[in-house]
Amino acid sequence: MGFWSKIFKSDNTRNVEKLEKIAKKVEDLQDKYRVYSDEDLKNTTTVLKERLANGEKTIDILPDAFACVREASSRVIGKRHYHVQILGGIALFQGRIAEMKTGEGKTLVETLPAYLVALEGKGVHIVTVNEYLSTRDAEWMGKIFKFLGLTVGINTHDMTPDKKKEAYACDITYSTNNELGFDYLRDNMVMRPEDRVARGYHFAIIDEVDSILIDEARTPLIISGKGMKSSEEYKKASRFAKSLKPTDYEIDEKEKAIRLNENGIAKAERYFAVENLSDINNIELNHYINNALKAQYIMLKDNNYIVKDGEVVIVDEFTGRLMEGRKYSNGLHQAIEAKEGLEVRDENKTLATITFQNFFRIYDKISGMTGTAKTEETEFNKIYNLDVVTIPTNKPVRRIDWTDIIYPTEKAKINAIVEEVKKVHAEGRPVLVGTITIEKSEEISKELSKAKIKHNVLNAKNHQKESMIIAQAGRLGQVTIATNMAGRGTDIMLGGNPEYLAKQKMQELGYTDEQIEFCTSYLPSESPELEKAREKYKKFYKEFEQVTEDEKQKVIQLGGLHIVGTERHESRRIDNQLRGRAGRQGDPGSSVFFVSMEDELMRRFGGDKLQGVVRFFKISDDTAFTLKFLARQIEAAQRRIEGFNFSARHTVLKFDDVNNQQRKEIYKERNRVLDGANVHDEVLDMIAEFARNTVLDSLDGVESFEEWNIEKINNSLNNRVLPADANYVTSDMCEGLEAQELADKVAQKAQEVYEEKCNALNAIKIDSQRIEREILLRVVDSLWRDHIDFMEILRGEIGLRAYGNHDPLIAYKEESSRAYEEMIGRVREETAMFLLNFKVQIERTVPVQVTKKELTPEDIAKIRKIAEEKIKEQNGNKSPNNPKAQNDLNNLMKAPTSIDMVTNMTENSQAKTKGKVVGRNEPCPCGSGKKYKNCCGRNAK
Structure with missing residues (x-):
């Protein structure tokens, strides 16, 4: 540490020093808990709960809780938390993001705050990016929690509502972010309170927090129902889009947008036989054409999506992970189906939707872990009010990160990558080749196969299988190609992972996953068969431990794992994640990125300027070069895109905040009614309002009672507000009355008729209040869904307001507020009408x-x-x-x-x-x- 650094400490250094003081209290209790019997350790849970019940705060029992978990972990899974892992656990408890490098044991870190907060009795959600990791971590870390007397649940997409309810009722629940969000939406659509599955949103620990809160922030969760049938329109629009030439449209690569120019508009008018494509009557046609253009020329197969089993499956642009079950909205998904010649399924009607940004803000407290968060610290803080604390590594990082190697053309770059892999592979070092897209990984695989280099390809399609493969990617001579997300969450151990190898051997012998999980624990068993299986597992583990340790030493001597990046990602954070897979826990390693002037990043930002440099230096197509100026240009391009993406996500949030306020109000009222609130007085108010409005509407603004059309008034009221043959209003009644007085009389009569009906129902033991609640809920649900549709259309069109010098966000707020008030009015009117009739x-x-x-x-x-x-x-x-x-x-x-x-x-x-x-x-x-x-x-x- 330099002289000035000692005087002017960074914010992160000061934060870590504060964590160190608390961590020391935890470590000071190690000897106390070491002498505890297993029973004493288990009883500690009860003791700590009692301390909370007696008025102590959660922070007061933190040292004891953490020390207890450390000892339990040591006995149950053979791992005791390192000092830096305690620091990470404290940061998570404080509601921060702990940035911890790959291999630092983040999965074990989460057990500390999870156990502590679970003692409050309100539930803890541990959030992962896929169900394989949820299941793995729940089974692995769950042994610690169960040993200490807590319950552990796993929430997966294929569970029944009853099973989900059981999982949520546990002290600690493991789940993916998608499943948590969808359950929240479904819980706000049920018609009976007992059908809700979640019990609340108290504390969430988010693993790979950058992936969930940043990368997936712009893609909303949507629950859909059947919508319009329009397959022919999509097919026709797709045929039109395919017939166009580049001179018919303009593409904005930075915005990833496309529009027809004058030539294209003229062609569209001829093709679809319309006089003016911009006419208001052709709004729907424009919807089909715009989606067809985007599907044909912006959305790329094996990049943005893949076709799997006859269906379009979205590929996450940041992680490369398949987003099973997710669909593009507003007809884009159908347009891609038409483009690929698949069955065009009906458009979906959105029934409920929420962004992850607003979903995770429902929790009382959230925290998260990742190896790469510092570059996005501003966004975490501004949107989620989360601070980032960089936790020191347990051992110094020894990885060497080489300067980027740049080529003028894509072809020359690919050839150089193959030569790099061939050279390092010949030395016996393991190599991990990182790609941005599935298409690129398959292209590299094809070239390596030509060079007769044996390798594995991972595309984030089978998480369990790929985790097994990635765990062995550090073995001698191993070559692995992986997209960004493939195998994420699994460490690459030099020489191989003996635990995975031993498990694989047990699977080959026919043991079940449950039996194998028991074998990896330290828990006692009365079953001779299980103890025999455990002995067998230990034997395999010992054998593979020796093999992998020998290999590890050889790999270390050769220089460790070598990372080859095939191009720069838009985000520096994603590049850092790839680099971070080498050099875990003080191991040696190296990384290098190969870049070409034809890469998308280079083309979109500064391509012409960089090509000018190549021409100035007269660099041939197959010549590699490294210039600090170009390295700075690449990083500057990444910063610009990160700024653009942050701005886009922030804009999404600003608009969704408008929706979110309305959604919270609707869900709050809906849950109040669902939980059995007495709404009878409110219903009477709705009926009175409905009756008054009906009367006043029938008067057509006529003030004098002599001119009122009595027959028209009664026709408006009969079979709508009053019984069919009521004919309640008479000339004598109206004499001397003002319009409002007549409306009040009818309102009072309508309330009396309704009260009589309720009494009659209650007399035969039909609960009239239950009927009121059910009808109110059904009306709210129906109109809320229509309102969601309107908001989606409004959001798509509101950008045009910018052309008229209007702020689109202000216009959106005003129009959505007006629409929301109209919807509330319709809820009151339709509820009254249904209940009266x-x-x-x-x-x-x-x-x-x-x-x-x-x-x-x-x-x-x-x-x-x-x-x-x-x-x-x-x-x-x-x-x-x-x-x-x-x-x-x-x-x-x-x-x-x-x-x-x-x-x-x-x-x-x-x-x-x-x-x-x-x-x-x-x-x-x-x-x-x-x-x-x-x-x-x-x-x-």
Whole structure:
């Protein structure tokens, strides 16, 4: 450390020094917990929970909790946390991002804060980028938690809701970010509170936090339903796009956007036989054409997506990982299907959506780990309010990072990469070739095969298999090609990984994954077979440990793992991740990037300027060169793109924040209703408002009561606000009234009619408040989905406002707010209308079901008798002939309808009743075989 560095310490140095003080308290307790018996260690969990219950804060018990986990880990999996791992654990507990280099044991680090916060009893979510890592870490680290008496769950996409609920109920839950987000959205779509699976969002520890919070931030999670059928339109637009020439369109490579120029517009007007493509009537046609253009000329196969089993699967542009189950929105996915000649599936209607940016801000506290976070510190801080702390390495880094080697052409670069691999491979050193895209990895593989170099290719398609392969990528003479994400989360150990090799041997002998996992633990067992399997595993492990240790020493002598980058990524962070796979835990290693002037990064930023340098120095196509000036240009280009991407993500967030505020309000109210809130008074207000508006609308602004059209007023109210034959408003009633006074009278009458209906329902044990909640929820869900659709369309079109010198964000806020208020108004109106106009039908348990209108006189007498008995029960076994009981009965028998509440009645007087909503397109309950809207519901409003 230099003289000035000692005086002016960096923020990171000061942060680490504070962590060091707490870590010392943890290490000072090591001897105390070392002498504990296993039972004493397990009882520590109860003791620490009691300390919290007695008023101590979580930070107060941190030293004991961490020390307890360290000792338990040592006994259960044979690993005790290093000093730097304790530092990382403290940073995570504090709600920070711990930047820890590859190989520093981040998976073990998370056990410290996870155990501590789990003692609060509110649940901890450990988030990984794929389900293989979730399962692996839950089984591996879960042994520690279970030993200490905590429960551990794994949340995967193929679980039933009941199994998910069990996983979320555990003290610690392992899950992917996608599954957490989708569960959150699904929980806010259920119709019964018991169908929700998550119990809350208290504390999340995010592994590979940069991948989840940065790389995936612009891609929203979307739950979709069936939408429009438009396959022919997409196919026709695709054929048009393929017919174009480069002179018909313009591409902005920086923005990754495409648009037709004048030639292209003229061709489109001829092709689709329209006079003016810009006409408002051709908005939908423009939608198809724009998507077809982007699919044809911007979205590249094996780069942006792959075709797998007849389906388009998105490839994450930053990580190279396949995004199974995700689809491009707004018709782009269908346009790509048309381009590839696949079946064009129906467009999806968005039912619920959220970005990861807003999802993870739901948690009370989040933290994360990664090997590369410092370059994105500003974004982490500005968007998520997360600080980044760089944790020192356990051993000094010995990796050598060579200067980039630059070639004028792509062909010369590929040839040089093959020669580099051939040279290093001949020395016996392991080589990892990193690529940005699947297409590039396959191209390199083809060239290595021509050179007769044996190698493995990993494209992030099979996480479990690829983790096994990547774990052995450090063995003598091993050559591995991998996209950015392939095998991420698995260390490359020089000489190979003895644990993976021993597990592989056990699999070959037919042992199950569960048996093998037991073999790797230190937990006792009463099963002789399991103990025998463990002995066998230990024998294999010892044999492979010797083999890999011998190999490791040879690889170290040769210089360690050599990393070859095939081009620079847009983000320096991704490049640093690739470099970081070599030189783990003080091992030697090296890295070098090969770059060509034809690489996308070079073309998009400064290509002409750099080509000018090549021409000035008269550099031939196959000549390599390294210039500090060019290295600075490359880094400057990366910084510009990082700035552009941050700006784009920040813009996405600003717009989604508008949606998010509305989403939070809707979900909050929805959950309040779902949890059984009494909304009866609110419903009465809605009914009064609906009635008043109906009256005032029917008056057409006429103020004088003498000029009011009484027939028109009643027609507006009958079968909508009041019963079909009510004709409530009369000339005598209106005399001397003002419009508002008449509206108030009708509102009061509507409330009285509705109250009578509720009393009648309650009299036969149909819960009217449950019906209110159910109808309110269904109306909210339907209109909220329509609102989401509107917001998506608005977001797509709002950019045009910039041409009129309007701030698109301000315009979006204003219009979305207006639309939201209109939606709330419609929720109130439709809820009132549905509740005023539902009727009770009788659904009998005998095969034939009949509505009230088709009942025989005998059936009516029987039903009346049963209803009388029910009302008699409600009146304390008094005669149903009193006025109130008769009124309830009469109201029940004549209630108007548009949503049908069906009562199941058995053939005897002990029948049970329950409510059921009959949709307009469902089979009619009368048994006719027709749809309800074409049968008994024909006259329903």
